[in-house]
Amino acid sequence: MGKKLANKAAVVTGAGRGIGREIALFLAGEGARVVVNDPGVTRDGAGQDSKPADEIVAEIKKRGGEAVANYDSVVDFAAAERIINSCAEKFGRIDILVNVAGILRDRMIFNMSEEEWDAVLDVHLKGTFNCSRYACILMRKQRAGRIINITSDAWRGTVGHVNYGAAKAGIVGLTRSIAREMGRYNVTCNAVAPVAATRMTLDEDVKQGIKKRYEAGLVSKEQLDAILNMPGPEYVPPIVAYLATDEAWNINGQVFHAEGGRISVYSEPVETKAVYKKEGIWKVDELIDIIPQTIAQGLVNPAPPQPAEK
Ligand SMILES: NC(=O)c1ccc[n+]([C@@H]2O[C@H](COP(=O)([O-])OP(=O)(O)OC[C@H]3O[C@@H](n4cnc5c(N)ncnc54)[C@H](O)[C@@H]3O)[C@@H](O)[C@H]2O)c1
Structure with a gap:
C-alpha cells in the first residue's frame, strides 16, 4: 500500500x-x-x-x-x-x-x-x-x-x-x-x-466527577465503565x-x-409524517386535537417534567 x-x-x-x-x-x-x-x-x-x-x-x-x-x-x-x-x-x-x-x-x-x-x-x-x-x-x-x-x-x-x-x-x-x-x-x-479520551472529555476532574456520581447512585456501573474506558x-x-x-x-x-x-x-434528516388542512389556516384547537393522534405519535420527550427539588 x-x-x-x-x-x-x-x-x-x-x-x-x-x-x-x-x-x-x-x-x-x-x-x-x-x-x-x-x-x-x-x-x-x-x-x-x-x-x-x-x-x-x-x-x-x-x-x-x-x-x-x-x-x-x-x-x-x-x-x-x-x-x-x-x-x-x-x-x-x-x-x-x-x-x-x-x-x-x-x-x-x-x-x-x-x-x-x-x-x-x-x-x-x-x-x-x-x-x-x-x-x-x-x-x-x-x-x-x-x-x-x-x-x-x-x-x-x-x-x-x-x-x-x-x-x-x-x-x-x-x-x-x-x-x-x-x-x-x-x-x-x-x-x-x-x-x-482527551483533556476535553476525560481530564482528572471529569474522572473524579463521574466516580462521585457513580458512588451517589446517579450513574450505572456500565456508564461509569464506558466513560473511564473511552477509546x-x-x-x-x-x-x-x-x-x-x-x-x-x-x-x-x-x-x-x-x-x-x-x-x-448519520441518516439524512428527512420529514417523516405530515398533516394537511386543505382549506384555510389551522386553528390551535384543531392542532391540540390532531397532532397527538398523528404526527406526534411515537415522539419521545428527551426531558419530561420532574417534581420540583426541595
Ligand atoms: N474528545 C472527544 O470525545 C470529542 C467529542 C466530540 C467532539 N470533539 C471535538 O474534537 C475537537 C478536538 O477536541 P479534543 O478532545 O482533542 O480537545 P483538546 O482540548 O485536546 O484539543 C483542542 C485543541 O484545539 C486548540 N484550540 C483551541 N482554540 C483554538 C483556536 N482559537 N484556534 C486554533 N486552535 C485552537 C487547543 O489549543 C487544543 O490543542 C474539538 O472540536 C472537540 O469539540 C471531541
Missing part, C-alpha cells in the same frame, strides 16, 4: 493536542505535508503556548514528513487567511482542511454568560467558517479540495453546554451547505463526530484521512461518527 495522501498539502487546526494532534500525525504518515495550527490554549481557551504545535511539527519531521507550525487563532478572520495562505505559500496548494480547534465553557443555559456563549461559538463555528472560507477560495481555483469538520454527537442536543451543542449543530449545517456550494468544483465537505484519539484519524483521499471524491455533505473501531454514518 502506498501513501494515500502523497503530494497533498493539508491544514489541521487545533493540531497541537488531542484529536487534532493525532490527525496531523496520521495525515503526515500518509504522505501529506501539514500546517500544524495551534495557539496552545487551555481547555477553556485561555493563554497561549507555541510548544504544542512545535512538538507536533518536530515529531512529523522526525518521522520523515514535512510540516510547518502556525500559532494563529481560528477565531480571527484575518488570521484564518494567514493560516490557509501559509499552506499555499509553503507547499504550493491546499488539498485538505481539517477543522478541529475547540474549547469548552460548560454551563446550564440559565447560568451561561454572553461571554461563555460567544467564546465557544467563536472557536467552533466561526473558526470553522473562517478557515473554510479562505480554503474554498483556493480550492475553487484548483477545482479540488477536501474539507473535514469535527463536530460532536452533541449536535443532536446535549445537557450542560448549550453553547457547544449549538456550535456543533451549526457545524453540521455549515458542512452540509459548503458541500452543496462547493461540490461542483470537486470540493467535498464532510463532518466527523468523534468520541475520544483514545488515535482511532479518529483513519476516517478523516479516508475522506481526504481521491477515492472519497463522491462522498459529500455527510456526518460520520468515529469511536474506537466503530465508524458509522
Whole structure:
C-alpha cells in the first residue's frame, strides 16, 4: 500500500493536542505535508503556548514528513487567511482542511454568560467558517479540495453546554451547505463526530466527577465503565484521512461518527409524517386535537417534567 495522501498539502487546526494532534500525525504518515495550527490554549481557551504545535511539527519531521507550525487563532478572520495562505505559500496548494480547534465553557443555559456563549461559538463555528472560507477560495481555483469538520454527537442536543451543542449543530449545517456550494468544483465537505479520551472529555476532574456520581447512585456501573474506558484519539484519524483521499471524491455533505473501531454514518434528516388542512389556516384547537393522534405519535420527550427539588 502506498501513501494515500502523497503530494497533498493539508491544514489541521487545533493540531497541537488531542484529536487534532493525532490527525496531523496520521495525515503526515500518509504522505501529506501539514500546517500544524495551534495557539496552545487551555481547555477553556485561555493563554497561549507555541510548544504544542512545535512538538507536533518536530515529531512529523522526525518521522520523515514535512510540516510547518502556525500559532494563529481560528477565531480571527484575518488570521484564518494567514493560516490557509501559509499552506499555499509553503507547499504550493491546499488539498485538505481539517477543522478541529475547540474549547469548552460548560454551563446550564440559565447560568451561561454572553461571554461563555460567544467564546465557544467563536472557536467552533466561526473558526470553522473562517478557515473554510479562505480554503474554498483556493480550492475553487484548483477545482479540488477536501474539507473535514469535527463536530460532536452533541449536535443532536446535549445537557450542560448549550453553547457547544449549538456550535456543533451549526457545524453540521455549515458542512452540509459548503458541500452543496462547493461540490461542483470537486470540493467535498464532510463532518466527523468523534468520541475520544482527551483533556476535553476525560481530564482528572471529569474522572473524579463521574466516580462521585457513580458512588451517589446517579450513574450505572456500565456508564461509569464506558466513560473511564473511552477509546483514545488515535482511532479518529483513519476516517478523516479516508475522506481526504481521491477515492472519497463522491462522498459529500455527510456526518460520520468515529469511536474506537466503530465508524458509522448519520441518516439524512428527512420529514417523516405530515398533516394537511386543505382549506384555510389551522386553528390551535384543531392542532391540540390532531397532532397527538398523528404526527406526534411515537415522539419521545428527551426531558419530561420532574417534581420540583426541595
Ligand atoms: N474528545 C472527544 O470525545 C470529542 C467529542 C466530540 C467532539 N470533539 C471535538 O474534537 C475537537 C478536538 O477536541 P479534543 O478532545 O482533542 O480537545 P483538546 O482540548 O485536546 O484539543 C483542542 C485543541 O484545539 C486548540 N484550540 C483551541 N482554540 C483554538 C483556536 N482559537 N484556534 C486554533 N486552535 C485552537 C487547543 O489549543 C487544543 O490543542 C474539538 O472540536 C472537540 O469539540 C471531541
